[in-house]
Amino acid sequence: MSKIDCLICHDTTGTYKKAPPAAGMPDPKVDLVKVAKNVGHTSRATCGACHFNGGGGDAIKHADLSRDLLYPPRNCDIHMGGYDFGCVDCHQTRNHKIAGRSSSVPVVERTISCENCHSEKPHYGDTLLDHHLNKHCENIACNTCHSPVYAKCKPTKVWWDWSKAGDKARVAKKDKYGMPDYHWKKGEFKWAESPKPDYAWYNGFIKRIFLGDKVGLDDPVINITEPVGSIKDPNSRITPFKIMKGVQAFDTRYQYALVPHLFPRDKEDKTAYWKNTDWQKAFIDGMASAEIPYSGEYIWKETWMYWRSEHEVMPASMALSCVQCHESLKGEKTCNRCHKDNRDIDFKKLAHKGTDFSYMKSRGRDVSHLIGSTDYINFEALGYKGDPIVYGGRFKKLPLGNGNNK
Ligand code: HEC
Ligand code: HEC
Ligand code: HEC
Ligand code: HEC
Ligand code: HEC
Ligand code: HEC
Ligand code: HEC
Structure with missing residues (x-):
């Protein structure tokens, strides 16, 4: 937390932002005096400044976090739309410890869950279905029924093929949502709006591959993250996920993922992919910076990453x-x-x-x-x-x- 600046979370004017190439320094266009006079509680906007943009843009990485949560219709998110919840109403924060577990990094603070507020037997209306619905909660995660499709506010990226990057002449086509299928810096994409999630048994733990971990290059697909759980484990429940699929590079000999050097350091930079479009140079430099050996030979492999769907709860009548x-x-x-x-x-x-x-x-x-x-x-x-x-x-x-x- 020590390297994050205060205003990104405590600005209430909505004007504070960072300049991407300035390594965390404020955008020079920001009126810092106005911002400083208007610090206050955090909001969906301040938390979203980072989290809506996971993966390098709006609605890319997460299943269910996008700018549309600033003012969501109640059908997109009943808590934030219907009842005007702020992020920290659920992600309760004491002494700057924000509760809630991430899919991609090991848990640091407390986890939170729907049951914190709704109990393990949340169905209490007088409908005759309550008995059965409450029984199902032992086997099925809430959002399996309460958020039957994800990214219902806005399309999210579901396919990202890095191996196709580098073609500056290729013209991006727009898909049926108006989203581009290509960018020479990042490769080929597919988007989905309101797709049905993938379901898997999940007991609260995610298995992750860390930088330098060996993977099975003969496997058809490499799971960067995957839920832990099984039908035989009473603590596992059927849980909805977005799987971000794509193609990434691996070291053929050492069998681990490669990190490219993407963003040019300066005008003289001769290795950055986004300047020179040469993967080999970008991997040599990127791996040297990460201080992990690179054999010099790479292979493109399909990768999957599981993201849970924990927001965008619909009204009860839509379960x-x-x-x-x-x-x-x-x-x-x-x-x-x-x-x-x-x-x-x-x-x-x-x-x-x-x-x-x-x-x-x-x-x-x-x-x-x-x-x-x-x-x-x-x-x-x-x-x-x-x-x-x-x-x-x-x-x-x-x-x-x-x-x-x-
Ligand atoms: C990652 C977001 C984030 C950052 C960065 C952040 N805060 Fe906070 N801060 C919060 C949240 C969440 C709360 C809980 C109440 C709320 O929502 O405003 C809070 C509460 C506070 C409070 C009220 C007392 C308390 O502890 O509950 C103060 C004072 C405060 N922050 C000061 C700061 C200062 C000074 C910095 C920079 C060193 C900073 N904050 C950086 C999120 C953040
Ligand atoms: C300056 C950018 C930034 C801001 C602003 C910010 N976060 Fe985060 N947050 C991060 C990063 C980076 C991570 C770790 C990687 C990840 O999970 O994407 C993270 C992780 C989290 C996690 C997972 C926690 C864990 O232990 O792994 C939650 C929940 C979260 N943030 C909620 C919030 C909330 C709520 C706010 C507003 C009060 C907020 N964040 C503001 C950057 C930010
Ligand atoms: C209705 C309650 C609720 C609200 C409101 C809410 N969240 Fe969450 N969020 C959750 C739950 C539940 C999880 C799962 C956390 C866990 O397993 O510990 C979660 C997880 C997350 C994660 C981790 C995601 C992952 O899988 O890596 C992030 C980041 C996050 N929330 C950010 C936000 C932000 C930003 C906002 C406001 C725009 C917000 N949340 C509003 C309930 C909520
Ligand atoms: C911080 C507390 C909190 C958390 C966490 C939380 N909720 Fe809620 N939820 C509420 C409140 C308050 C209401 C509105 C009053 C009510 O209906 O009980 C509500 C309403 C609802 C409703 C009824 C909406 C309607 O009016 O039709 C559903 C369904 C629901 N929540 C499901 C969930 C699910 C699923 C999760 C986890 C992803 C979750 N909630 C997490 C507090 C919470
Ligand atoms: C496929 C079979 C099946 C169907 C269909 C079914 N139930 Fe049940 N129900 C059961 C079983 C078995 C139990 C007792 C054990 C359990 O909870 O699994 C039960 C228990 C109950 C209970 C609690 C105990 C009791 O007998 O009062 C209620 C209430 C209930 N069911 C209501 C309904 C209603 C209303 C419907 C129609 C909308 C319905 N069930 C349809 C199999 C079924
Ligand atoms: C999201 C899909 C889903 C929905 C919706 C759903 N079920 Fe089920 N149901 C399941 C699964 C999965 C199981 C198996 C659970 C297990 O392994 O014990 C099951 C088991 C059952 C059983 C047998 C187990 C038992 O003793 O309860 C009955 C009866 C049943 N469901 C009735 C209903 C009724 C009635 C409803 C509507 C109120 C309903 N189901 C809605 C997925 C669903
Ligand atoms: C098998 C599907 C299913 C599961 C699993 C499920 N719900 Fe529901 N839930 C429903 C349906 C259907 C309704 C609407 C019932 C009605 O028509 O009154 C509902 C209604 C609700 C309501 C509104 C209050 C009420 O009693 O009508 C809340 C709050 C709620 N669910 C929360 C949760 C939470 C929290 C979980 C997880 C612990 C959960 N649900 C798991 C299907 C489900």
């Missing part, structure tokens, strides 16, 4: 409901299939409702392919034999088959 996951319940009209008593409840009204993708589509979200889906999470991919209602849960099997043994 996934029974039929969106359980194909087996699609034809039900009442709850009697499983309940011996005469629970003559209108199942359709209760359990078919769920996330309204048609409505989201009408608001411009890119979700038409999700309307009517009943296989929202792929049970087989997560280790089940099929729909748990038919084939059993991870630790037990319901005493029922296909509806004939009440």
Whole structure:
């Protein structure tokens, strides 16, 4: 914390910013007197000055942090939009220790979770579904149901191929969101708006590759970060992730990731990629600065990085409901299939409702392919034999088959 300056978090004028090449010094255009007279509490804007720009621009790296969280519609983020939460309402801060664990760096301060405020049995309304919803919380992370798509405020980068960089003549094409597919400095990109996350078992720990760690160059994909967890671990829950996929360079002999020297140090710089577009020179220089040996031979490999989706909670009425996951319940009209008593409840009204993708589509979200889906999470991919209602849960099997043994 000691090297971060105070104003980036405590400015309330919205005018304070840094000049990128000035190594952390304020932009000379900033009126520092005005800023100094207006210091105050942190805000979504001050925290976002850094976090909305992870990866070198707005909405690049994280699944769910972008400038749109400055004034989000309530459907994009119910806490920050509907209830005007600041970042620190959740990331509670004492003595400048900001709570909340990162996906990319080992945990430093306390972790925070939805349960801190909502408890482990958060469903308490008088709807009859509460019992089942609360039971699901043992196996499914809140945002699996409460944020069924990520980057719903703004497209995020999902593919980044560094190996294609260097072609200054190539003209970038705009995709359907108006986002560019190329930049000679950074390579080829793909973007996604409101995509369905990837789901994985996650117990709160992330496995990471650090600089200098050996990887398996024969593996088809190298995971830079990946969630730890399994269907057999009671502490793991099915959790939504954005996987940032891309192509990066590795040392063929030493089998670790290479760091290029990108940004020119000065006018004389002869090795910076963004001046000379020569990867070999950029790797030699970058690895020398990192003080890690480089064999001189490199290979491009596909890499994946898992980012959790922990923001952009939708209003409760937009959460996934029974039929969106359980194909087996699609034809039900009442709850009697499983309940011996005469629970003559209108199942359709209760359990078919769920996330309204048609409505989201009408608001411009890119979700038409999700309307009517009943296989929202792929049970087989997560280790089940099929729909748990038919084939059993991870630790037990319901005493029922296909509806004939009440
Ligand atoms: C990374 C963001 C960040 C930076 C940088 C930062 N602060 Fe803070 N500061 C906070 C947060 C969060 C709080 C909690 C209350 C709030 O939101 O304003 C806080 C609270 C404070 C308080 C109120 C007393 C307290 O401890 O709760 C003072 C005074 C303060 N900061 C001074 C400073 C000074 C001086 C610096 C520079 C050395 C600085 N801050 C840098 C985020 C930051
Ligand atoms: C000057 C830039 C900057 C500002 C301003 C800033 N942060 Fe950070 N923050 C970072 C960096 C860098 C990291 C570590 C790498 C990462 O997780 O991306 C980090 C990490 C975090 C983490 C993960 C913590 C951990 O232990 O790994 C959280 C949560 C966080 N910041 C929240 C906030 C909040 C809330 C504010 C506003 C009060 C804020 N940050 C302001 C740069 C900043
Ligand atoms: C409704 C509560 C809530 C609000 C509001 C909120 N966050 Fe978070 N944030 C979380 C939770 C929960 C996590 C997961 C933290 C953990 O596992 O310890 C998280 C994680 C993070 C991380 C780490 C992400 C990662 O995976 O590396 C960052 C950075 C972060 N938040 C920044 C922000 C910023 C900036 C704001 C304001 C614009 C903000 N948060 C507002 C709940 C919130
Ligand atoms: C700092 C406390 C805090 C944290 C952390 C937090 N919430 Fe909330 N949440 C609230 C409050 C306060 C409300 C508004 C009052 C209410 O509905 O209880 C709310 C409302 C909600 C609602 C109902 C929204 C509506 O009005 O339709 C949902 C759903 C929800 N939160 C889910 C989550 C999820 C999922 C997480 C974790 C990603 C989370 N919350 C993290 C405090 C929190
Ligand atoms: C299996 C999907 C699912 C999971 C997992 C889930 N929820 Fe919900 N949640 C829902 C649905 C559906 C509703 C709307 C219920 C209704 O119509 O009243 C809801 C409603 C809510 C509400 C509004 C209050 C209420 O009782 O209606 C809050 C707050 C909430 N959830 C928080 C959470 C938190 C926190 C977690 C994680 C601990 C979580 N939910 C996990 C599906 C889920
Ligand atoms: C996000 C997808 C999802 C949603 C939404 C969902 N389920 Fe499930 N459901 C699961 C998974 C995964 C399991 C298996 C949990 C385990 O391994 O024990 C399961 C298990 C079950 C079981 C058997 C386990 C048990 O004893 O509870 C029943 C019954 C069930 N769900 C009913 C419902 C009902 C009713 C709803 C609507 C309120 C619902 N589900 C919504 C994913 C979902
Ligand atoms: C696929 C089977 C299945 C379906 C469909 C189902 N339930 Fe259940 N339900 C169970 C089982 C099994 C239990 C008891 C053990 C448990 O919680 O897993 C249970 C327990 C309950 C409970 C708490 C204990 C009790 O009997 O009062 C309530 C309330 C409940 N269900 C309501 C409903 C309602 C309302 C519906 C229709 C919307 C429904 N369930 C649909 C299997 C199901």
